[in-house]
Amino acid sequence: MGKNDFLTPKAIANRIKAKGLQKLRWYCQMCQKQCRDENGFKCHCMSESHQRQMQVFGQNPTRIVEGYSEEFERTFLDLMRRSHRFSRIAATVVYNEYINDRHHVHMNSTEWATLTEFIKYLGRTGKCKVEETPKGWFITYIDRDSETLFKERLKNKRLKSDLAEEEKQEREIQKQIERAAEKFNISEHSSGEGETSNRENVGADDERKEDEELKLKSGVKVGFSLGGGSKHGTGKDRGEGSKRVFEEEENERVQKRKASGDPRKSEKERKSALEELMKEEEKKKEKINRKDYWLFEGIIVKVMSKALADKGYYKQKGVVRKVMDKYVGEIEMLESKHVLRVDQEELETVIPQIGGLVKIVNGAYRGSNARLLGVNTDNFCAKVQIEKGVYDGRVIKSIEYEDICKLA
Template sequence: MGKNDFLTPKAIANRIKAKGLQKLRWYCQMCQKQCRDENGFKCHCMSESHQRQMQVFGQNPNRIVGGYSEEFEATFLDHVRRAHRFSRVAATVVYNEYIADRHHIHMNSTRWATLTEFVKYLGRTGKCKVEETPKGWFMTYIDRDSETIFKDRLKNKRISADLADEEKQERLIARQIERAMSSQQQQQQTLDPIPENSSEQNSDVLPEPSSGKIAFSLGGISSKPNLTVAAPLEVEDGEKSAKKMKVSGQGGVSALEELMAEEEKAKERSNRKDYWLCEGIVVKVMSKALAEKGYYKQKGVVIKVIDKYVGEIEMLEKKHVLRVDQEELETVIPQIGGMVRIVNGAYRGSNARLIAVNTDKFCAKVQIERGIYDGRVLPAVDYEDICKLHQGS
């Protein structure tokens, strides 16, 4: 067995040394060779193979550096999308995870000299949201594909919802007009009856309020004198007014109840949306994709809402900030007496206090606090329409 064979101690030692990462300044990207010390790197630079690669590089250096830069950026963003898609993370943490693969594209072969310069580039181009803190640079991946899908879906839903609302509003207005016209006609027929033979009579009605009687002047033949007959009033004024109050009272109560019911339904239709996220509420993360990171079924506070369907969630325990779609979130019900926010339905946006919970029907009884509906009790509100309000919000 030779001195440098595969199973010799020296060969095994060389493989162990070469297994880990070495210093970046002793790596040649053109030859894809990692040297362990300065002397080895110097010998490599003097080798014939390295000289040939440098001749190739000298023919078109901009194209080669640009290619390495594009590949470095693409692989770096792929790693961010896989490992930290919905979280805000330090740039140094991402870079250390990226260079763990010894066959990665090294930064000294790209047009960026430092990690800070590369992170600023990602922020300028809008590929990541970057911010400088006392602890260093932090970055949040911007998922353009998901945002495009969300915007298209939001646009289509908004168009369909607007059309449906317009049609419902037109039908509601038509019913109200028809109901008002029929009610007016009934009131006129009930309160001001017109005799059937009024068209056949050729007489003038002369009311006499003081006597309570009606005088009829009957026209006869021209040779005979006119005859005036005084007839008593058939229905007294008191009976008429009582009948008016009775009809008006019965119709008024029914119309008021019907109007309140219609108003409640209209409020429910206008405030019932397919999105419910709002700032200041406590939600539970139900994304199984985040189970490996330890966020599954963990609670957090919504600190920002993006495009109505995506929320930035600050976890209560780890204080990490995640970006999660509302389909992967769930509302949280507090203890009896706790404050909640109505996130959907007729009273959307109101704060209320939890009075009771019906576990069989998955609904709760709440009482609105503050605002124009202060003190109103809602006996049955679905779990998904209320959410725990974070203390201090």
């Protein structure tokens, strides 16, 4: 067995002494050797093996530094993807985890002199989301894997197809409403024409009446001139003429009543028909849009998980930054700015003050933004007015608290 072999007491003692992290300035990346003190590092630099490595480095220093930089960046991002894929974490914490491996690529062999420079580089290149806070630099990994991108594309396609179907249904419903309105307008027009025809008929009847009166008068005169035999005939004609006049007057009154009653009836019928159509539309949309998941990005929710009470998150509010698998949300707490991953069963919707903006998270108008107009505390429902979109300006008189949530 040689003097410095692996199982010799000296080699074992050296390994025990070298266990754990040593000072970075006494590490030679080219030789991958860690020295325990300044004297050891000086001796290593004077050694023949180190001189040979320095000659190799001198031939192409830029390429070697770039290689070390790429390896350092790749291993750092791999650690982020494995351990902190969906969380916002301090950069120093990740770096300490990274340097736990004794054989890692040291930062003094890369193009970055400090950790801050490296973090800024990650932010510039869009590989991580970087934030500077009073507590230091915080980073969030931006997932750009092909699998996740493919899933996101599929999700976006599904959302687009759902929106297209909804818009198609809304257009069909609007067409139905327009058709119904046109029918009622036609019926009104026809009733108006009926009124004019009735007036014409009444005018003709008046003319006929006048003619008959003239005839009666002439008949009476003739009767008186001819003698008593013709009196009986004129009396009969007069009786028939007066009867006809009274019947025509009665008919005229009835027609006037009908004509005066038609517009009101048609208006009421039109209103009731439109209301029925709107109710049918809401029922259809309620069936389609009522889901068992309700999380949306950008809403403010309240954490109701008692398991998180020890950490001080119970009944605290946060903003939903990301929704995963429909039922789980990444919540950024408003006070501490910590990011938690919480299931929707342990979250609760938040109702703003009257006049505040809300998101309709479930039901017929799911996904629409609205303004809170009033609150009914007895029935646990609210009155809102939709803003923007197809239903802009529509007022929903009673929507449950669970179906609306405050917008951030």
